[in-house]
Amino acid sequence: MVSSSCLHSVLDTAVNGIIVIDDNGTILIYNRACENMFGYKSAEVVGKNVNTLMPSAIAKQHDQFIRNYLKSGDPKVVGIGREVVGRHKDGTEIPIELSVGEAQTESGHQFIGVLKDLRATKEYEERLRVLQSNLVTMTRVNALDEMGAAIAHEVNQPLTALMLYLQTAARRARAADQPDDPMISLMDKAVVEAERAGQIIQRMRNFVERQAPQCIGTGLATLIDDCLELVRVGHEADDVEFISTFVDYNYQLELDSVQIQQILVNLIRNAGEAVKDQPVKQVVVSVERDDDNVFVKVMDTGPGLDEEAVSHLFKAFTGTKRRGLGIGLAISRSIAQNHGGDLLVEPYEEGKGATFTLRLPVNSKATS
Amino acid sequence: MGFVVIYIVEDDVSVRDAIARMFESLELSCTAFADGESFLSDASPRIDDTVFVDLHLPGLAGSDLIEKVAALDEAPQIVAISGQPLWKITRDLPKITTTPVVRKPLKEQDLLVYV
Numbered sequence: 506m507v508s509s510s511c512l513h514s515v516l517d518t519a520v521n522g523i524i525v526i527d528d529n530g531t532i533l534i535y536n537r538a539c540e541n542m543f544g545y546k547s548a549e550v551v552g553k554n555v556n557t558l559m560p561s562a563i564a565k566q567h568d569q570f571i572r573n574y575l576k577s578g579d580p581k582v583v584g585i586g587r588e589v590v591g592r593h594k595d596g597t598e599i600p601i602e603l604s605v606g607e608a609q610t611e612s613g614h615q616f617i618g619v620l621k622d623l624r625a626t627k628e629y630e631e632r633l634r635v636l637q638s639n640l641v642t643m644t645r646v647n648a649l650d651e652m653g654a655a656i657a658h659e660v661n662q663p664l665t666a667l668m669l670y671l672q673t674a675a676r677r678a679r680a681a682d683q684p685d686d687p688m689i690s691l692m693d694k695a696v697v698e699a700e701r702a703g704q705i706i707q708r709m710r711n712f713v714e715r716q717a718p719q720c721i722g723t724g725l726a727t728l729i730d731d732c733l734e735l736v737r738v739g740h741e742a743d744d745v746e747f748i749s750t751f752v753d754y755n756y757q758l759e760l761d762s763v764q765i766q767q768i769l770v771n772l773i774r775n776a777g778e779a780v781k782d783q784p785v786k787q788v789v790v791s792v793e794r795d796d797d798n799v800f801v802k803v804m805d806t807g808p809g810l811d812e813e814a815v816s817h818l819f820k821a822f823t824g825t826k827r828r829g830l831g832i833g834l835a836i837s838r839s840i841a842q843n844h845g846g847d848l849l850v851e852p853y854e855e856g857k858g859a860t861f862t863l864r865l866p867v868n869s870k871a872t873s
Numbered sequence: 874m875g876f877v878v879i880y881i882v883e884d885d886v887s888v889r890d891a892i893a894r895m896f897e898s899l900e901l902s903c904t905a906f907a908d909g910e911s912f913l914s915d916a917s918p919r920i921d922d923t924v925f926v927d928l929h930l931p932g933l934a935g936s937d938l939i940e941k942v943a944a945l946d947e948a949p950q951i952v953a954i955s956g957q958p959l960w961k962i963t964r965d966l967p968k969i970t971t972t973p974v975v976r977k978p979l980k981e982q983d984l985l986v987y988v
Contacts, residue, residue, distance in 0.1 A: 654958065657956070658956050658957070661956035661977040661978050662885045662887065662888050662956065662977070663887060664977075664978040665888050665891065665956075665977045665978045665979055666885070666887035666888045666890070666891040667891075668891075668978060668979070668980055668981075669888075669891035669892060669894070669895045669979075669980075669981055670891050670894065672895065672980065672981045673891070673894050673895045673898045673981070676898060676899075677898055699978075700980065702978075703978035703980075706978055707978075710958055843961070845964065
């Protein structure tokens with residue numbers, strides 16, 4: 506037989522919360538992990554109804570839940586386990602993974618609950634979710650912006666030439682000895698239409714201009730850690746090692762964190778893909794600094810990129826990956842350039858993996 | 874006052890030609906260059922002249938060219954031309970000068986106000 510003191514030390518050693526109640530819902534046992542989870546001391550809750558530990562909406566119904574189960578034997582949680590919500594002494598709600606067992610004892614029917622605090626897990630999942638959805642949105646917005654800006658800029662040139670040619674021709678026609686009025690009228694109409702096309706381009710450009718980088722002071726080390734975390738999610742299965750060697754957590758840089766994150770995630774994800782089938786699977790992010798620039802390097806232990814591959818690397822729509830448009834690096838580079846920086850690939854070295862360098866100016870002037 | 878010259882530094886061949894033709898049709902003397910380097914080596918602008926500089930040039934950047942020209946003794950009037958978004962223009966333009974900027978697409982009136 507196990508002694509009672511031994512049983513109590515087992516209960517108090519458990520990482521998970523353990524609560525035992527009787528068939529009235531009265532708490533009989535409440536271990537130390539529960540004290541940390543709920544903020545109540547054992548002495549405060551033992552002998553009270555377990556619904557003290559629940560948000561009021563559920564607390565009201567809990568006695569009925571027990572009665573229903575005892576009457577019908579139809580389990581809703583006993584032997585199944587589920588995610589529930591508890592209430593801390595200070596009123597905040599706590600996500601909990603609860604499993605419940607039952608026992609017939611000399612003193613009656615008892616239920617044993619094992620509780621796992623999900624707060625840390627939830628916060629982490631939520632943070633990752635927000636980061637990921639930001640990135641997805643930004644990728645779409647940037648792809649559109651790039652196209653819009655490219656069209657605006659490319660069409661601008663011939664349109665400018667067209668407008669000036671037309672205006673010059675119209676003036677010459679007016680200055681002729683015998684002005685051809687129908688011809689002049691046609692040219693004036695053409696000028697109006699060219700003007701209209703110009704206004705469309707301007708509107709398009711105004712739209713793109715709203716997307717200028719929003720630069721604020723950002724902790725670079727934390728930003729890199731976040732990126733690695735995001736990529737790790739997709740690489741749980743293969744044992745790729747993602748490492749950051751930059752640990753100066755006080756170092757701040759003026760940048761648009763979501764946009765820079767997008768570049769780094771793109772680079773780190775590519776690196777992860779490149780090392781997947783290699784004997785050594787490692788991706789290392791390091792940071793170098795000089796007076797004017799910060800260089801964030803993403804190195805991998807993959808097969809490296811030869812000259813042929815490098816020459817196509819930053820062109821849109823030339824990607825070799827089955828997924829994606831091959832627009833990632835082109836956009837990444839243009840984001841870097843919008844920050845006053847650049848994105849470069851180090852020259853190929855036999856036996857070495859690929860290294861991409863993101864250069865960012867220390868005093869980024871990319872604010873609008 | 875001597876003979877006033879208008880200079881154009883613009884890499885796009887049709888924009889350069891169109892601007893030059895427009896000034897010529899108004900009987901203004903006009904010389905065009907495809908890049909900043911050839912302008913600096915071949916042109917000798919004077920104080921009454923006007924230089925139109927496209928900000929987006931191959932080689933020597935438009936902003937650097939503007940800085941160099943503005944630093945000349947008896948510097949001519951300088952006007953920047955750009956098809957870039959506004960925030961890129963403000964980032965690229967030298968801070969010290971108060972260079973006016975004409976944005977593409979443009980009409981002849983946009984250029985004629987400066988000559």
